[in-house]
Amino acid sequence: MITVSAFRWVPDVARGLVRDLRVRWALEEAGLAYEVWLIGPAQQKSDAYRSLQPFGQVPAYEEDGFVLFESGAIIHHIAAKSTVLMPTDDKGRARTLSWMFAALNSIEPHIDNLADLDLFHANDDWAKQRRPAALQMAQTRLDALSDWLKDRDYLEERFTAADLLMTTVLRIPRHTDLIARMPVLDAYRRRCEARPAFKRALDAQMADFAESPQAVA
Ligand SMILES: N[C@@H](CCC(=O)N[C@@H](CS)C(=O)NCC(=O)O)C(=O)O
Structure with missing residues (x-):
């Protein structure tokens, strides 16, 4: 299973822009199922999270124990699995x-x-x-x-x-x-x-924010 980290809460000004959107979109284009791991400021600072994403940022990506960070690297990894995202030559x-x-x-x-x-x-x-x-x-x-x-x-x-x-x-x-x-x-x-894959990804990010209307630790 693929898991992508995302923020549980961000201010309105950032909703629809947070970089897990890129990863959700790529996964939707590739037709790959994923779960989202919603994190807050405390997890961002934790050693456990920093071992996945050294800067405490989102997104981090985990796939059956294999971990990646940096949205560009994650998209590149996903794209290699999908001809929708990457040419074959x-x-x-x-x-x-x-x-x-x-x-x-x-x-x-x-x-x-x-x-x-x-x-x-x-x-x-x-x-x-x-x-x-x-x-x-x-x-x-x-x-x-x-x-x-x-x-x-x-x-x-x-x-x-x-x-x-x-x-x-x-x-x-x-x-x-x-x-x-x-x-x-x-x-x-x-x-x-x-x-359509973009809309599904954006809707999913916004739905996760809707679950947490207040800033949380
Ligand atoms: N170069 C990184 C940037 C990631 C990034 O800036 N993430 C933001 C959210 S869009 C973040 O986690 N900000 C909180 C922080 O930097 O502490 C990537 O593309 O993955």
């Missing part, structure tokens, strides 16, 4: 991996940086000074992504694990109109989110 797999790294390494850090400024430091003077440059950097990367996608439905020939990761990255700045005012990226995000 060597070059196709390598191209998919390039785009998986691009999502997590070339785009997500700049999007995360902006979200961190906006959601956690909006009233700090240093953040107000930093924001224009952070926005410009995120915009530059998104412009390049938009250029790549302008004549394509997906990052490569068809939907892969790279599109799954990229979509979850593009969801992060939903508190802004950054993606909404980029028609190519907005249509791409919507195209990927229209997949």
Whole structure:
């Protein structure tokens, strides 16, 4: 059996964005059953949890005693089990991996940086000074992504694990109109989110939060 860790409770601003969503989505695409292990702050700090996820973050992934952490590595592992998520030829797999790294390494850090400024430091003077440059950097990367996608439905020939990761990255700045005012990226995000597996994964994450309306230890 596969088990994925997720937070029992997060504030509204994070619901639908927490990174276990990626793993749930990949498992849904691959048609693999899974259980969710809901954790709170006390478990996050525990030695037992840190032995699974060294930074105390979610998601952690366990499959019959085999443990993985880092959502990108987990998605890569799941994708290897599913032709829905990963091409079968060597070059196709390598191209998919390039785009998986691009999502997590070339785009997500700049999007995360902006979200961190906006959601956690909006009233700090240093953040107000930093924001224009952070926005410009995120915009530059998104412009390049938009250029790549302008004549394509997906990052490569068809939907892969790279599109799954990229979509979850593009969801992060939903508190802004950054993606909404980029028609190519907005249509791409919507195209990927229209997949039934995405809806099942999102519904499952939201249902777990609905079980715990209050912050808990
Ligand atoms: N690079 C990690 C990032 C995981 C991450 O940032 N998880 C967040 C939730 S989306 C978390 O656990 N935050 C709590 C913390 O960092 O203490 C991954 O992709 O798995």
